[in-house]
Amino acid sequence: MENILAIMLSAIFINNLVLTKFLGLCPLFGVSKDTKSAMGMSLAVIFVMTLASASTWLIYTYMLTPLNIRFLQTISFILLIATLVQLIELIIRKHSPPLYRSLGIYLPLITTNCAIMGAVLLSIRGGYSFVEGIVFGISAGVGFGMVLLIMSGIRERLELSDTPKSLEGVPLAFITVGILSIIFVSFFGRIPL
Amino acid sequence: MTDGLIIDSIIALSALGLICSAVLVWAAKKFAVMTDPRVEKVLEVLPGTNCGACGLPSCYEYAEQAVGGKAAAGLCVLGGEEAAEKMGNILGVSIGEMGRRVALLQCNGGIRCDDKFQYDGVKSCRAAALVRGSGKACIYGCMGYGDCMRACPLGAISIDKDGLPVVDEQVCVGCDLCVDVCPKGILTVISRDKKTHVLCSSHDKGKYVKSICEVGCIGCNICIKACPSEAITIKDNLAVIDSELCTDCGICVEKCPMKCIKSKGG
Numbered sequence: 146m147e148n149i150l151a152i153m154l155s156a157i158f159i160n161n162l163v164l165t166k167f168l169g170l171c172p173l174f175g176v177s178k179d180t181k182s183a184m185g186m187s188l189a190v191i192f193v194m195t196l197a198s199a200s201t202w203l204i205y206t207y208m209l210t211p212l213n214i215r216f217l218q219t220i221s222f223i224l225l226i227a228t229l230v231q232l233i234e235l236i237i238r239k240h241s242p243p244l245y246r247s248l249g250i251y252l253p254l255i256t257t258n259c260a261i262m263g264a265v266l267l268s269i270r271g272g273y274s275f276v277e278g279i280v281f282g283i284s285a286g287v288g289f290g291m292v293l294l295i296m297s298g299i300r301e302r303l304e305l306s307d308t309p310k311s312l313e314g315v316p317l318a319f320i321t322v323g324i325l326s327i328i329f330v331s332f333f334g335r336i337p338l
Numbered sequence: 339m340t341d342g343l344i345i346d347s348i349i350a351l352s353a354l355g356l357i358c359s360a361v362l363v364w365a366a367k368k369f370a371v372m373t374d375p376r377v378e379k380v381l382e383v384l385p386g387t388n389c390g391a392c393g394l395p396s397c398y399e400y401a402e403q404a405v406g407g408k409a410a411a412g413l414c415v416l417g418g419e420e421a422a423e424k425m426g427n428i429l430g431v432s433i434g435e436m437g438r439r440v441a442l443l444q445c446n447g448g449i450r451c452d453d454k455f456q457y458d459g460v461k462s463c464r465a466a467a468l469v470r471g472s473g474k475a476c477i478y479g480c481m482g483y484g485d486c487m488r489a490c491p492l493g494a495i496s497i498d499k500d501g502l503p504v505v506d507e508q509v510c511v512g513c514d515l516c517v518d519v520c521p522k523g524i525l526t527v528i529s530r531d532k533k534t535h536v537l538c539s540s541h542d543k544g545k546y547v548k549s550i551c552e553v554g555c556i557g558c559n560i561c562i563k564a565c566p567s568e569a570i571t572i573k574d575n576l577a578v579i580d581s582e583l584c585t586d587c588g589i590c591v592e593k594c595p596m597k598c599i600k601s602k603g604g
Contacts, residue, residue, distance in 0.1 A: 204354070212346045221354055228358035232365050239369035 156284035169260025183297035187290025198282030391415035439512030445480040446537035448500035467521035475550035486516035561590040
């Protein structure tokens with residue numbers, strides 16, 4: 146239990162995928178213009194990341210490890226994640242058209258999202274058990290979503306505030322992320338892992 | 339040893355790939371969403387520019403709504419008459435039934451209407467309307483600065499020598515954009531089928547109208563008496579034709595002393 150709590154805190158705050166591992170930066174800048182789409186993207190990422198961690202753990206443990214072909218993890222995970230996202234898209238489209246409309250455009254983006262791949266590979270490298278892997282997936286997703294939401298909130302306010310002309314838009318977003326990143330780096334070493 | 343590893347890898351990855359594709363094929367069948375094949379057909383007819391002039395965010399959305407019967411068939415501005423007709427064929431409705439519409443200016447004054455003062459500001463209706471309700475003596479009258487002409491995405495409106503916008507009915511698709519910009523609110527969009535219209539919007543008393551405009555409705559009631567189908571009423575000193583009852587017989591056009599009731603195309 147303590148272990149799981151540590152994994153959660155670590156994945157959300159200390160080893161935050163975006164701010165300390167610098168993964169998934171394109172959605173961070175692409176989808177953080179307004180809170181609504183940031184929310185949709187975050188939910189999609191959490192969802193896919195959780196399922197991806199579970200399925201890749203199974204494949205890694207019961208297929209790649211016994212056959213001693215662990216070096217194939219990257220390519221087989223790409224395959225799995227792409228299939229998974231496609232599958233989810235099909236299911237959502239059938240069963241929940243409103244969700245499909247709000248999530249639909251982000252799902253194909255996630256297929257090639259490095260944050261998902263990164264989270265999955267990190268979870269494998271961490272040597273987590275099945276449950277721990279899932280918890281790590283959820284937490285990494287939550288961490289990503291949190292940063293995305295923080296960013297979109299800040300950017301929405303920055304849009305309205307009086308900023309130097311040369312910094313408007315993306316430059317200011319870069320600076321903001323930098324400062325955010327420094328803040329999160331200060332969490333390092335707070336929890337002994 | 340190495341050979342075994344290579345073979346293992348090939349088999350494992352192929353198997354994984356096969357399983358994944360099998361799952362997807364199964365899911366595609368199981369979760370297939372039935373879409374109306376007509377949507378695709380309509381989409382082919384539409385220009386696909388997602389311009390939004392029909393009032394819907396994308397061509398796909400419009401095709402979907404049109405097939406579902408929620409949107410009229412002839413709304414596509416870019417596609418125009420041609421697209422409307424093709425859509426009509428696909429959906430099995432004639433465009434006439436869907437009510438092909440066209441813009442109409444309910445003012446015939448222009449230079450026939452007196453000026454109140456010389457307006458010398460920005461040549462824009464919306465600007466001019468802010469200065470004591472325009473330089474025209476008639477506060478309902480068209481100023482002719484052409485805001486509607488500039489709003490028209492198709493260039494269907496031009497200003498004629500009388501200082502009034504003229505709608506080219508071959509080009510106009512009834513998109514409502516000019517109606518929205520007119521500060522006087524005297525442009526409307528009407529059904530193409532109806533020919534007879536009162537080309538005046540003035541609610542002023544007849545005597546005053548007569549003093550400022552050669553072609554304004556003075557509310558004289560002559561058309562009401564002349565109309566065989568009792569389609570005309572006077573509301574606030576202005577003749578109004580009920581399009582449901584009007585038969586386009588043209589009697590009121592002849593009888594109107596101010597010549598403000600006009601028949602299109604004759």
